[in-house]
Amino acid sequence: MNQLLAALLGLLLGSIPFGLILTRAAGLGDIRAIGSGNIGATNVLRTGNKKLAAGTLALDFLKGAAAVLLAAALLGPETAGIAAVAAVLGHCHPPWLAFRGGKGVATALGVFLALAWPVFLAAALTWLAMAKLVKISSASALTGLAVAVVVAALWGGWPLFWPVALITAYVYARHHANIRRLIAGTEPRIGQGK
Template sequence: MYPELSSLMPWLLVIGAYLLGSISAAIITAKAMQLPDPRSTGSKNPGATNMLRIGGKKAAIITLLGDGLKGFIPVLIAHYVLGYSYEWQVLIGLAAFLGHLYPVFYGFEGGKGVATAIGVYLALNFPAAMMTIATWLVMARVFKYSSLAALTATLLAPLYFYLMTQNGWVFIGLLIMTAFIYYRHKSNIQNLLNGTEKKLGSR
């Protein structure tokens, strides 16, 4: 490989990850299944939870997998194919995550980022990712609130990953993702405090 291309490759992957993240699985799934645009229905969030409300389990699962793969694939390539350091993996994952939140193809108005973050987690470190997913599942089962489960799991994720990787860049990168997730969930946090947040499965 030419040295110039080799030095450019990580940055090209960062850009590619952002563009991949900018593709909305919810909007594409809604169009394919002839469902209402998730940006104008329900919670107006193009994500799996809203797709569950407007299209049922099949639409939600497709959206969840699509959004997760956007974070998983670029980091997987960086980690296992190209052997990049954790610093580059985190930067590439963050690019995919920000693409989902602020997609260039949809006027920079995207989803809340939880599924894409999970995809990044899985490619970064599988055991830590499973700890995060287990936290989500327990919280969702006990309290029945998707938002509360996501907020709890992503809050603990940086700690889980630091314990597994002992890498400060991973901790900081995931902490940044958590901060964005909390910002995008500010209305859910207010609803939780007010007791008006919708539970899983409610329409």
């Protein structure tokens, strides 16, 4: 029962579409009608409003962390991994948006922090370094997530590795079009294009 409740908690918190809420509140309309059509921070940045993009990033991050921390506190630490995976799935497939949400990177980083700070730190530092080096959001995020899996395996063993690896695999799957563009050399740089 606790595992089911943790999954529901993660799904509900993860499915809050902060990118859509913030852009509508700012009078910018429906974020799904521009750029990639996603509700995440990278697409919000395409509105030209850096503050809204930063707010979206922070809130998507925090909802992931909150899901894990609340599940662990209310339902037991063994439910943290389930809440983590569910939060990312909720962000990617919010039921109130016809199951079409974001790609899950910011929410994944939030759950990583709540699960084990070294995993988050490794992913975030890699993401920032890659963003500065190549200036491509997807490449930065995907590299950071790959590093997170390695650190999770070394730091926490199976209880930490399985949710981090599962989340990373799913976020990679969500980025299939980005990966194709990266291979083709056509992926846009941060703040531009799709």
